[in-house]
Amino acid sequence: MKIALRFVAVAMLLAMPAILAAPPARAESTLDKILKEKKIRVAIDVGNPPFGILDKDGQPDGSDVAVARQMAKDMGVELEFVQVPSTGRIPALLAGRADVTIASISVTSDRAKTVMYCNPNGALQIVIFGPKSIAIKTPADLVGKRIGITRATLEEATVPKMAPQGTNIVWFDDISATIQAMLSGQVDAVAMTSFAGKTVADGNPDKQIETKLPVTTAFYGPIVRPSDFELRQWINTWLFLNNQNGTLASIYKKYTGLDLPQLPVF
Amino acid sequence: MNYVFQFNVVWDHLPELFEGALLTIQLSATAMALGLCVAVVCAYGKSAGPRPVRWVVAAYVELIRNTPFLVQIFIFYFSLPVIGIRLTANTAALAAMTINLGAYASEIVRAGIEAIPHGQIEAAHALGLKRLQIFRFIIIFPALKTVYPALASQFILLMLSSSVVSTISAVELTAITNSLASTTFRSFEFYFVATGLYLAMALGFRAGLSAIYWVMFRRGRAA
Numbered sequence: 001m002k003i004a005l006r007f008v009a010v011a012m013l014l015a016m017p018a019i020l021a022a023p024p025a026r027a028e029s030t031l032d033k034i035l036k037e038k039k040i041r042v043a044i045d046v047g048n049p050p051f052g053i054l055d056k057d058g059q060p061d062g063s064d065v066a067v068a069r070q071m072a073k074d075m076g077v078e079l080e081f082v083q084v085p086s087t088g089r090i091p092a093l094l095a096g097r098a099d100v101t102i103a104s105i106s107v108t109s110d111r112a113k114t115v116m117y118c119n120p121n122g123a124l125q126i127v128i129f130g131p132k133s134i135a136i137k138t139p140a141d142l143v144g145k146r147i148g149i150t151r152a153t154l155e156e157a158t159v160p161k162m163a164p165q166g167t168n169i170v171w172f173d174d175i176s177a178t179i180q181a182m183l184s185g186q187v188d189a190v191a192m193t194s195f196a197g198k199t200v201a202d203g204n205p206d207k208q209i210e211t212k213l214p215v216t217t218a219f220y221g222p223i224v225r226p227s228d229f230e231l232r233q234w235i236n237t238w239l240f241l242n243n244q245n246g247t248l249a250s251i252y253k254k255y256t257g258l259d260l261p262q263l264p265v266f
Numbered sequence: 267m268n269y270v271f272q273f274n275v276v277w278d279h280l281p282e283l284f285e286g287a288l289l290t291i292q293l294s295a296t297a298m299a300l301g302l303c304v305a306v307v308c309a310y311g312k313s314a315g316p317r318p319v320r321w322v323v324a325a326y327v328e329l330i331r332n333t334p335f336l337v338q339i340f341i342f343y344f345s346l347p348v349i350g351i352r353l354t355a356n357t358a359a360l361a362a363m364t365i366n367l368g369a370y371a372s373e374i375v376r377a378g379i380e381a382i383p384h385g386q387i388e389a390a391h392a393l394g395l396k397r398l399q400i401f402r403f404i405i406i407f408p409a410l411k412t413v414y415p416a417l418a419s420q421f422i423l424l425m426l427s428s429s430v431v432s433t434i435s436a437v438e439l440t441a442i443t444n445s446l447a448s449t450t451f452r453s454f455e456f457y458f459v460a461t462g463l464y465l466a467m468a469l470g471f472r473a474g475l476s477a478i479y480w481v482m483f484r485r486g487r488a489a
Contacts, residue, residue: 087447110451111451114451114452170355172434172435177435181344184343185347186344186435
């Protein structure tokens, strides 16, 4: 008995260095899970041309969708789209319904408090649009005007800050309601991306919609859940490679008709 | 899922949430009062009015009860400006809620009216009561008493469905919640609290409606 105990004690002493040096057990990361299941779930917003739209067959299309497709192809995994409205882009990710959101989410420090940004994959400009009959030339002209903006967008984060006191800001839940409000005259002007504004202006020539004021230019990028560092690093590596080989620029050009500005990294 | 709840953000914005809840209460209470008036007039028109009136009321009730509330709101806000009627978001919301409730409640009130025994009305005629007196004391008052629980449920449903008026930029509780959730990105927390506020308002309305019932139909009659 005594000898047996001593034997165990010695054995434990001998094994100690091995136990201490063993790597700590690690929880499976989201990247591990994607590679193991051979499937990546990407949240996209198909109500936001030209980044995410449905083509005439009802299939997702747009620059975000093209980026997601190329990314999944290069990763060698199956791609599953999780379609969300613009207000659902961050909640869907946090609720675990998607692994990454690629939905032209412009980089803001507020959003970075709840999700982790990858490097930008494009840029957009927020502009105030309105019918020709409405006179808006400087920010001061916004006083007394009703300006429609969409919730959960960059407009919502920037327009209230630049608009002088006395501007009537009117919030809508989705961009089509905002556009409808301008077309029916319920608001005098609206703030949206220059691409969306151009689509509206081209589609309604009788309203003579024109650019009134630039609000801001912003870069947007994919987002992942906080602490998904491995996945973020893989996406950043992919963005670096595809920025170098011109894939990102050709996708951007195809859908927006514009040259991709030089993308900053962080 | 290791989500960290941060309710302190919600507490910071509680006054805004209460403001939104207040507008929900105002819109709902006003629509309940106006909608009940519409319902009583329509129910009486449908059960006792001349034939053309019955047709008009039937068409109104069927049209409203067989189309989505959201579409009705859009028509009031986005389509009426085309023919020159421009309503603000709150007015459009109130109008749509009143018209919607009027249609549903008129069918409920009509059921109550039709439950009044015909002999009771004939007795009132025999006693020499005037038409309006008969309607007021013999028909509508007992009818409302009979269908009160169903009406109260419809009122609460209306208050809950008022959440969709945020789509036309009326800043009631859901609109405020959506805005706060999208600017702070704490959507779980805000929707939890909004759910609690809706529940509290529904229970509050139920209590208020019970009190109205007691004042209208019970007080002084027990003896």
